[in-house]
Amino acid sequence: MRELRSNAVSLLIWTSVITALTALTMSFYGVFLENNQKILAMISIIPEGTLQFKGISDVDDLFSVLGFYSANNVIYMLVLGSIYSIVLSSGILLKEEYNKTAEFLLAWPLTRGEVFYSKAAVVFLNVAVINIVTAIAGYITLVTVKREPFSTDAFIVMSVYTLLLNMFFASLGLFMSTLVRRARPITTLSIGLVLILYFIFTISNITDGLSFIGYATPYKFVGMDTLAPDYRLEFISVIYFGGLSLLLSFTAIRLYRRKEIYL
């Protein structure tokens, strides 16, 4: 409960900012549609790679409400949501060390496992909450601004992909924090890692010869083509995110049980 409370403000801020950004962006959808010819003319001078940077593989997709939402979701939840997840998870154990509160926490009758599980539960709960709230808010904005029907199933699939990706980064943050020997924050490293992985993924998308390097990033396993007729949750992606998240969390707990706490 103490940990939940201490992270509540940060969760509220991140959720509010992402929700507000989504709502603000979606509020331009009507204007966007009304000026589609001008926008198409503008887009025609933008290099294809730059569009792909935002997950847009077909310009026409932008004029469907789900395509428009999806293009923005890439930045808001696939990048910002992942940054939130990894920053929260990489700091939740480490902050006890660099704030020296571990001297109290680890002197109370708790096993390392109990400390880890309670912190990890807070991380995964917060990541779930930010995903659910932003997804609900996103759905409301979609329903509000839509001119034509859109596939709710595709929206749910996209939201589940987002959740899986954020959970993966949460597990990665926990794992990284157990590897840090000296007690110091790794926030910059965590943010940098998300951005680098996204950058690599983007490079792999816009450079034909380098498409294979996309597989080194989790973004490659996120289905982004929401308007494709066969858009669904791919089994390989579920195994990839689920398996890696479990493996990272499992390794993290093993490492934390034996971690030397230097203060």
Add this chain to the structure above:
Amino acid sequence: MSNPAIDIASLTKTYGRDRGIEEVSLQVNDGEIFGFIGHNGAGKSTTIRVLLNMLFPTAGNARIMGMDVVRDSRKIKYITGYVPSDANAYPHMEAGEFLRYCGRFFSPDGNERRINELTELFEVDLKRKIGDLSMGNRKKISIIQSLLHEPRLLIVDEPTMGLDPLMQARFFELLRSENRNGMTVFYSSHTLSDVQMLCKRVAIIREGRIIKVEEIETLRKRQLRKIFIEFGSAEENSLTELPGIEGTPLVSGRSVRFLYSGDINQLLSRLSNRKIADMTVEEPSLEEIFMHYYN
């Protein structure tokens, strides 16, 4: 026969190539107040953190009340209280909220009675956030949380740092009172006057190694004397090659000061043919003994 409260056997902790502690062995008897002294970086906190399972032994082992500090860490923490040297509790929590939070690890009601009793003694404002408290008040909170569950063993690391003299006196009286009720105290400090006042036995640690474990009275009475001699003339003040002189005598004009661990008769015999204006033989303070072992 009961287990020692703390039993450390050949405990070594290294940090890669850096020294932590080496071959540390000592026993703290159940019910005693035991001093653990050494300079900063000597290995006091490393030893304590191994006892509390924050660090893992590289070699050797340690037991508290007969339980292994690694395997039985959780059980040990139910009967152990700890006052860390840095009193950095959660800054966003109110003092009262923090203490009730600590108390609930040991008792469903958060040890409310004990919180009231101890906060009254230390005059703590429970409504203030810990981050807004002075160093001394944070230390009081740290002391209170360590005693909430009436532990059988209390481990304290520089506990009086930041406490005013009145609170120090209350803290010492509380320790004595809890000790009379059976609590063992492992008192780590470099404030030697505190250790001298409270402890019966002491271990001196230097560069990660225990260099002496002894009763304070024995240290003071049996081995070392602080000698001051004022000779009749400066020419007579040399005491070279006299066995038992510890370190280098401090010579000033006709007078000389030194610590002496040898046979007092031998010293008197050496002085018998010299003219002496004044001479004193005193017990050294713990600080002087400590410095002697350190040098």
